[in-house]
Amino acid sequence: MFDTGELQAMSDEGLIDALRRAHGAAAFAQAAEVLAVHELYRRRREEGDGADETRAGEYAASEAAVAVQISEQVAAVLIDIGLGLEELPQTRAAFASGRIDLARAQVVVDAARDLPHEVRAEVEPRLIEAAARTDPTRLRQTAGRWVTRLDPEGEQRRRELRESERDVRIKAVREGMAVFDGLLPAVGAQTVAMRLREMSLQVCSADPRTMPQRRADALVALADGSERLRCACDRGTRCTALEPANDRRRPLIQIGVSAASLLGAGDDPAFLAGHGPIDAELARRIAESAEFQVIPERTEDPTSTEESIREDPSLWLDREVRAVDGLCRFPGCTVPAAQGRVDHSEPFDLAHPDRGGATILADLAVLCSRHHRLKRASDAGEISWRTRRLDIDRLQWTSPEGDEHTTVREGARYLFPHTDIDAPQLPWPMPAAAPGTSHPAAVDLTYPLEREVPIHPGLSTAIPEDDRPYALDNRGR
Ligand SMILES: [Zn+2]
Ligand SMILES: [Zn+2]
Numbered sequence: 001m002f003d004t005g006e007l008q009a010m011s012d013e014g015l016i017d018a019l020r021r022a023h024g025a026a027a028f029a030q031a032a033e034v035l036a037v038h039e040l041y042r043r044r045r046e047e048g049d050g051a052d053e054t055r056a057g058e059y060a061a062s063e064a065a066v067a068v069q070i071s072e073q074v075a076a077v078l079i080d081i082g083l084g085l086e087e088l089p090q091t092r093a094a095f096a097s098g099r100i101d102l103a104r105a106q107v108v109v110d111a112a113r114d115l116p117h118e119v120r121a122e123v124e125p126r127l128i129e130a131a132a133r134t135d136p137t138r139l140r141q142t143a144g145r146w147v148t149r150l151d152p153e154g155e156q157r158r159r160e161l162r163e164s165e166r167d168v169r170i171k172a173v174r175e176g177m178a179v180f181d182g183l184l185p186a187v188g189a190q191t192v193a194m195r196l197r198e199m200s201l202q203v204c205s206a207d208p209r210t211m212p213q214r215r216a217d218a219l220v221a222l223a224d225g226s227e228r229l230r231c232a233c234d235r236g237t238r239c240t241a242l243e244p245a246n247d248r249r250r251p252l253i254q255i256g257v258s259a260a261s262l263l264g265a266g267d268d269p270a271f272l273a274g275h276g277p278i279d280a281e282l283a284r285r286i287a288e289s290a291e292f293q294v295i296p297e298r299t300e301d302p303t304s305t306e307e308s309i310r311e312d313p314s315l316w317l318d319r320e321v322r323a324v325d326g327l328c329r330f331p332g333c334t335v336p337a338a339q340g341r342v343d344h345s346e347p348f349d350l351a352h353p354d355r356g357g358a359t360i361l362a363d364l365a366v367l368c369s370r371h372h373r374l375k376r377a378s379d380a381g382e383i384s385w386r387t388r389r390l391d392i393d394r395l396q397w398t399s400p401e402g403d404e405h406t407t408v409r410e411g412a413r414y415l416f417p418h419t420d421i422d423a424p425q426l427p428w429p430m431p432a433a434a435p436g437t438s439h440p441a442a443v444d445l446t447y448p449l450e451r452e453v454p455i456h457p458g459l460s461t462a463i464p465e466d467d468r469p470y471a472l473d474n475r476g477r
Helices: 004-009 012-047 053-068 072-086 089-096 102-112 117-133 136-150 152-165 186-200 211-223 280-287 307-311 313-325 369-379 410-415
Strands: 167-172 178-183 270-272 276-278 341-344 364-367 386-389 395-398 404-407
Touching (some): 012 053, 012 072, 012 102, 053 072, 053 369, 072 089, 072 102, 089 102, 102 117, 102 136, 136 152, 186 211, 270 280, 270 410, 313 341, 313 364, 364 369, 369 386
Antiparallel strands (some): 167 178, 270 276
């Protein structure tokens, strides 16, 4: 790589040439990564006798994600692109040589993978040529135009197939904000858009909000049952807008917050399930209309002599373990604990804790349904992940390759801030706030993948958040 002095000494031409070479080298590395993760998938699929492609995709995505700390979703899309390249040797060669990068390879794969063989042979070389001289967005338009012209019926079929990928998802960004993202059939998307617009116009003319702000508020109003946008003009009886229905629901969300922060005696961050940290002031505002559950701090495992356990051990432990875990305990997984199920490291009978071993917190961990399945498969010896409890807090995962990853009880870091011993401390008071600046929403720069949904049928469920919830019955493992 260049050092700064070397770059500063270059002519403009030399600098552009260096940029081009660096981009090619990055593409070359991206191709190597795609081919490696695809090979991992191929091995897992073969080990499973090809009986269950979906499981193979899940296991490979989990392994790759943990190995290089990417999301399983990105890992699944990389596998998917690798699968597409199986049928497109010229594209594979152009990608592997660094001639086209990941974003362009993805466009070519998307456009050409499901075409009839003869059509593909015609289109692939032209796409690669176009890819080398156009940006990905234009390339996608060009490819779409060519493919639709050559294969109009197929394009209709593919559109219908695409509709099965409809999806709405949320991604936490920063400063208490989240991206609410979705892929809808065009007509459905327009229906939502028009409804939000209609609601945005139901306020009086003195409402200070911009249209984008009103649309955003309208979407939440649709979900919380008020169905109308409350006018924000603050003019009391002079407001001409209709009041929304008063049967607004309480928040459907869960927040973990320390007692000190809740009471205003501290400002430690709170944990919004499914999102991550939010500031204490926001947590206090939400708490005004919330229900509370008190989670006591435990430095030792509770014993079965405790009153609360005798009363209803399963409920008590279930609630507590979800609160202190916060998230699925698989490395890197972000599924909220409320959506997971409680796994026991040692089999025991929760309904009768007096029989056999007592139920202790250290034996329990929350896993999302997908990683619960992964752990069950490894407990049964079908795959070779291993888990080990290091103490009441830490759970160690060993991948089939022998890499070790430790996860901790994330929720407890929020509920009991003094246990967050890894957090950096400032030995001086916080400097006065810098002027507020606004940055564009985060994009994943490492993997600029345009489409985040795998197309290959065996990979379609390879995202933990997409696992269908099942009955959270901890007695029936
Ligand atoms: Zn008004
Ligand atoms: Zn998980």
